Amino acid sequence: MSERTTAAEEKRRVILDAAVRVFARKGFHASRVGDIAEEAGVAHGLLYHYFSSKDEVLETIFSEHWTALLDRIHAVEASGDPPVRQLRGIVRSMFHGWRSDPDVVRVVIREIARSAEIGQRVGELVKPIGAIRRIFERGQAEGHFRRDLDADTAAVIVYGAIDELLTGWVLGRIPGEEEDVANAEHHIVEVLAAGLSASAEQLGEPRHADIPT
Amino acid sequence: MSERTTAAEEKRRVILDAAVRVFARKGFHASRVGDIAEEAGVAHGLLYHYFSSKDEVLETIFSEHWTALLDRIHAVEASGDPPVRQLRGIVRSMFHGWRSDPDVVRVVIREIARSAEIGQRVGELVKPIGAIRRIFERGQAEGHFRRDLDADTAAVIVYGAIDELLTGWVLGRIPGEEEDVANAEHHIVEVLAAGLSASAEQLGEPRHADIPT
Amino acid sequence: MSERTTAAEEKRRVILDAAVRVFARKGFHASRVGDIAEEAGVAHGLLYHYFSSKDEVLETIFSEHWTALLDRIHAVEASGDPPVRQLRGIVRSMFHGWRSDPDVVRVVIREIARSAEIGQRVGELVKPIGAIRRIFERGQAEGHFRRDLDADTAAVIVYGAIDELLTGWVLGRIPGEEEDVANAEHHIVEVLAAGLSASAEQLGEPRHADIPT
């Protein structure tokens, strides 16, 4: 009853964590309610004491992660740091979950972020991209970033690069140990900052369309 | 038996195209065999005349698209063009499918590229990334691209940027008309080429870790 | 495809008839979908080929019966017969189902007619009562029936008497063979016609309230 988590809240957490592991291992659709219950060490009926359906479990996982991510992203935006440093902050925010709880990121990335199925929460997804766009726009206004580039496109490119690294780790395509993450964080900011910088504008080769499709 | 498609081949095509639309709309798992049949205007039993299972339908879609994509990518690699131009060629190859058949891209991106479930096929996915990596490595060797950057990471960043643009179009998050695609193609190459270029190496700010997570 | 019932319609009928028997025997709530399927000699899944849920099966039984009943009742109303004869027609209409298909009446009476649960179709239930009311009102207007009596109350009394006889048969409280039904039909009309007749008006004892509750 005090500020400490009650036993009930803990059990809810136990089920949620079990679900994350199971979803991460087998995918949402292939995971049975019974699998989750077994992983949590409870009767399957108990899941329905805490959640109204298997779907709600997934949505809860998504919400918790996404809320935390957005909080971190908003803190970055509010920091008043220069754009490139904010960019790094965004990268860190997004990589953070992977380092602290890879399974959650695995589930969120695989089951939700890429799926219109669960979510007309596409709206949700847009939020981090929006933050990136605003940072980029501010960077443009302040002369840091090239002006010949649509902010939406820029934001999508940045978000995609970050997300694909996460996905690579999630799917085990590329090594995602502590050190790899730190390196990736450094390099992705390097590359994108350089590619987006105002001084890169004149580096571009002239636009042509002479390459066959 | 010659180049003329038989009636049977056409009916198979009808089912396949219907499946693409249905998968694109609802996702593979949420799509029922009956949905596909309905979309195709045939009885659902007929699907089993042409395919051995629902899975095989998805695999067929994947193969057809992926094979064509890999062919184009290999042609790019074999062209002998300079790295940046090859990079552009890769981007074009990947965007091409979107322009010609967005639903197929939608399905391949959502259901396969992100799923470890379906794919021991992850191996497949690596192929475009592998091509990008090889191009980048050659560019490094020839002095075009910065050397302080792991080729795998670079390739993932490039692939991610491309893929996220596709995803943005697929999910309708960003406009994906003819002109938008052309612009995106131009800019993504600009940004990545600049960011990855050897001359960008010294632009990077010194590496620090003083930003709180 | 012709006017003859198709095989599919027949199978639907088989399931519906099986459901009627099972519901009549065990009651709707105690009847399992598997019981119905077993009674019908089909797999339980087939039930869902023809009906969307167990509830829909019950509703179909109700509708079919009710529609037929209302048709008969409307024919009686439209007949132009004198009120007492119409009254007899209503009684016959309602008893008819019992004679021809007691199980259906059993189910309709037990599971639906008395339950607000299934039906805000209470509206439906009112329809036969409404017909009785209209007949009574016409009888009042023509001088056949007593005028000191609210038509609604009269209709409820008539309907209740009819319905309770049906219920008695349904629950086996009173014998409901062919002959019993014929007798009941005769007597219920006798009693109600006499009780409602204008000439009965003066028979009534003076109204007093001296009997303790």
Place this chain on the structure above:
Amino acid sequence: MSERTTAAEEKRRVILDAAVRVFARKGFHASRVGDIAEEAGVAHGLLYHYFSSKDEVLETIFSEHWTALLDRIHAVEASGDPPVRQLRGIVRSMFHGWRSDPDVVRVVIREIARSAEIGQRVGELVKPIGAIRRIFERGQAEGHFRRDLDADTAAVIVYGAIDELLTGWVLGRIPGEEEDVANAEHHIVEVLAAGLSASAEQLGEPRHADIPT
């Protein structure tokens, strides 16, 4: 332990009253133990402190009401009043519950009186009808009531009329305010007494079977 109800008895009462309201609203089968507990403002586990099962709750409601009703009916039978006045006494007894506690009546009527499922209790139900039958038989013997009428049928008709009025009030089909009940009481006795009276015997139209079914 004396006439003062203990706290425990009161809590038991609270649960029982809540159950009555819930059963009245949704029907016994569709009512969850949790619904009752919620309505009573207690934890659902507590219900099992006072009752051994959900069924026992229903049975308790039944017993309380039915016992009281039968007591009243027996008093009427034992009164020595003339048959028509006894008939009125029966009507009053049955209407009494409605005026004092409509929900209880609602539950008893819907869940028990009509259910062969719950009841070997059908035997119980027969009791008020039996009382009516005995009164009618006595009335026949004394020359008050027509002799061409089977006593069972007569009793069922009377009971049905009474019951349908109750049902009409219960389900809100007809107005059931104080005054309506008083009027209905008067009229139902009027109609039935007239319809059943010996003097009505010759009013009946000759029996024919010339109306098509």
Place this chain on the structure above:
DNA sequence: AATGAATGAGTTTTCATTCAT
């Protein structure tokens, strides 16, 4: 080739009841 009725294993979900606290 084509249909769609039929199957049934496999899932999710419900909910009365128990029991530790």
Place this chain on the structure above:
DNA sequence: TATGAATGAAAACTCATTCAT
């Protein structure tokens, strides 16, 4: 007494796949 977490048997329902026609 009182709570509500926990259980699990029992149901409803789904849907890929088969197969008679």
